Amino acid sequence: MDKNLKLKTAEIEKISHLEYFNIAISVDCVIFCYQDKKLQVLLIKSDLEEFSGLYSLLGDLVRPDEDLDSAPYRVLKQRTGMDDLYLEQVRTFGSIDRHVSGRVITTAYYSLIDIKHQKLSVDQNELHWHPVKEIKKLAFDHKIILDSCLQRLREQVMEFPVAFNLLPEKFSLRELQELYESILGINLDRRNFRKKIALKGWLEDLEEMENEVPHRPGKLYSLKQAYRKKKVSKKQKPVLENIFSK
Amino acid sequence: MDKNLKLKTAEIEKISHLEYFNIAISVDCVIFCYQDKKLQVLLIKSDLEEFSGLYSLLGDLVRPDEDLDSAPYRVLKQRTGMDDLYLEQVRTFGSIDRHVSGRVITTAYYSLIDIKHQKLSVDQNELHWHPVKEIKKLAFDHKIILDSCLQRLREQVMEFPVAFNLLPEKFSLRELQELYESILGINLDRRNFRKKIALKGWLEDLEEMENEVPHRPGKLYSLKQAYRKKKVSKKQKPVLENIFSK
DNA sequence: TCAAAAGTGTTGACTTTACACCCATGA
DNA sequence: TCATGGGTGTAAAGTCAACACTTTTGA
Numbered sequence: 081m082d083k084n085l086k087l088k089t090a091e092i093e094k095i096s097h098l099e100y101f102n103i104a105i106s107v108d109c110v111i112f113c114y115q116d117k118k119l120q121v122l123l124i125k126s127d128l129e130e131f132s133g134l135y136s137l138l139g140d141l142v143r144p145d146e147d148l149d150s151a152p153y154r155v156l157k158q159r160t161g162m163d164d165l166y167l168e169q170v171r172t173f174g175s176i177d178r179h180v181s182g183r184v185i186t187t188a189y190y191s192l193i194d195i196k197h198q199k200l201s202v203d204q205n206e207l208h209w210h211p212v213k214e215i216k217k218l219a220f221d222h223k224i225i226l227d228s229c230l231q232r233l234r235e236q237v238m239e240f241p242v243a244f245n246l247l248p249e250k251f252s253l254r255e256l257q258e259l260y261e262s263i264l265g266i267n268l269d270r271r272n273f274r275k276k277i278a279l280k281g282w283l284e285d286l287e288e289m290e291n292e293v294p295h296r297p298g299k300l301y302s303l304k305q306a307y308r309k310k311k312v313s314k315k316q317k318p319v320l321e322n323i324f325s326k
Numbered sequence: 327m328d329k330n331l332k333l334k335t336a337e338i339e340k341i342s343h344l345e346y347f348n349i350a351i352s353v354d355c356v357i358f359c360y361q362d363k364k365l366q367v368l369l370i371k372s373d374l375e376e377f378s379g380l381y382s383l384l385g386d387l388v389r390p391d392e393d394l395d396s397a398p399y400r401v402l403k404q405r406t407g408m409d410d411l412y413l414e415q416v417r418t419f420g421s422i423d424r425h426v427s428g429r430v431i432t433t434a435y436y437s438l439i440d441i442k443h444q445k446l447s448v449d450q451n452e453l454h455w456h457p458v459k460e461i462k463k464l465a466f467d468h469k470i471i472l473d474s475c476l477q478r479l480r481e482q483v484m485e486f487p488v489a490f491n492l493l494p495e496k497f498s499l500r501e502l503q504e505l506y507e508s509i510l511g512i513n514l515d516r517r518n519f520r521k522k523i524a525l526k527g528w529l530e531d532l533e534e535m536e537n538e539v540p541h542r543p544g545k546l547y548s549l550k551q552a553y554r555k556k557k558v559s560k561k562q563k564p565v566l567e568n569i570f571s572k
Numbered sequence: 573t574c575a576a577a578a579g580t581g582t583t584g585a586c587t588t589t590a591c592a593c594c595c596a597t598g599a
Numbered sequence: 600t601c602a603t604g605g606g607t608g609t610a611a612a613g614t615c616a617a618c619a620c621t622t623t624t625g626a
Contacts, residue, residue, distance in 0.1 A: 272616070293625085
């Protein structure tokens with residue numbers, strides 16, 4: 081590749097320089113939130129005839145003067161008013177015919193946002209939250225993109241303190257557990273869940289209680305400062321967790 | 327993205343259609359082999375002045391008429407003569423200035439090949455195998471790409487029967503263990519390693535022995551047929567391995 | 573006083589790790 | 600007979616899964 085780029089166009093076999101550049105690159109964002117005890121995704125009604133009635137993910141073409149990894153931040157800022165979000169690149173999709181209007185290769189990202197965050201404004205009336213479990217079909221290959229992002233989220237959530245981005249600053253252990261259950265799609269044992277979370281050491285006990293709950297209030301916690309960096313620093317995990325022994 | 331594409335060029339803010347398409351997309355392949363008891367990578371001497379003396383990964387621009395995921399197969403076929411390889415997409419790199427000759431976004435793949443495979447021909451004299459551990463610097467951002475691919479390989483190898491793609495059809499448990507040690511960069515306990523591998527049930531006992539070894543020969547094994555599919559089928563792993571209990 | 577959820581420990585099953593000796597072969 | 604690696608089992612430590620009762624609060 082790098083090599084061909086340097087070659088004069090005539091040398092690039094029979095395909096002209098212009099043709100080579102006739103591929104657009106976009107990003108698509110799977111924006112998750114947690115609302116009504118359900119994991120939800122932000123979608124927009126597709127305005128293409130081919131997909132009338134279907135929804136699609138939020139995306140945009142990557143600009144010539146922006147880093148690939150910056151594009152989803154721009155899209156999110158535009159669409160939700162928020163920056164400083166948790167974002168993770170998942171995979172790039174590039175089948176020839178994945179886009180009806182031409183050749184578009186897209187890099188998928190997922191993002192986690194707190195639905196109650198003050199800065200959040202999803203006012204544009206064509207944007208809607210949809211429970212992930214109820215989504216059967218999306219425009220383009222967006223259902224596949226959604227599925228890969230969900231799978232990646234599930235993997236991440238087991239290992240890293242990322243789910244907290246979906247919750248408000250303060251939360252109870254019940255809320256946290258329900259969130260995990262929504263993401264993973266399974267039920268968890270309360271005692272074991274609490275033990276495990278305690279063991280991770282991610283949480284700070286705020287010495288405050290829930291209020292306005294119609295039952296015994298639980299303690300409130302927040303994620304310790306040290307774990308809050310949103311810009312994904314190279315997760316240099318120890319490579320080997322618990323495998324073949326020494 | 328999808329939306330803008332449909333708009334007339336004038337509508338796409340102030341950036342022209344042509345500018346949007348003035349981004350090239352390439353693939354770069356981290357081709358691993360296992361030789362001299364070391365994990366090695368196939369590199370080519372960079373022909374750019376900026377990188378004189380440095381090596382780079384093998385890549386090429388994606389053709390307008392090929393799927394993104396097909397491009398690395400083409401590159402590998404061209405460079406090594408082999409098809410039907412194990413290939414996995416890792417991540418897409420797209421900083422504005424990552425390429426000296428213009429805007430090029432690249433999708434990284436890693437591949438595992440058996441250095442003794444009959445079809446393998448890396449005759450082009452500008453191609454060389456380099457022990458991964460000895461690589462300090464590469465052209466472009468290729469060192470970072472190599473590192474991500476290595477990390478992904480390490481993750482995969484713990485869970486899925488992929489390392490076998492680096493070995494000949496028949497191999498001994500010692501060879502297999504040494505391979506794992508090279509990939510992971512650590513030493514493994516022989517008894518525990520054998521127990522673990524046996525437990526996975528990946529191997530078929532060929533009831534044959536090594537020969538031409540200057541010591542007691544070991545049994546030969548091969549990967550069971552059922553595990554040999556190279557085209558990565560959707561690894562639908564059970565999502566939860568060993569985490570929070572029910 | 574009822575309903576709802578908070579909070580809390582123990583046990584058995586399983587997994588992981590650490591570790592050492594005798595055996596078969598070729599030189 | 601020596602050097603090299605092949606082949607094998609056990610015990611202790613740690614982790615995981617299953618499970619139930621009492622407490623607190625608001626209605």
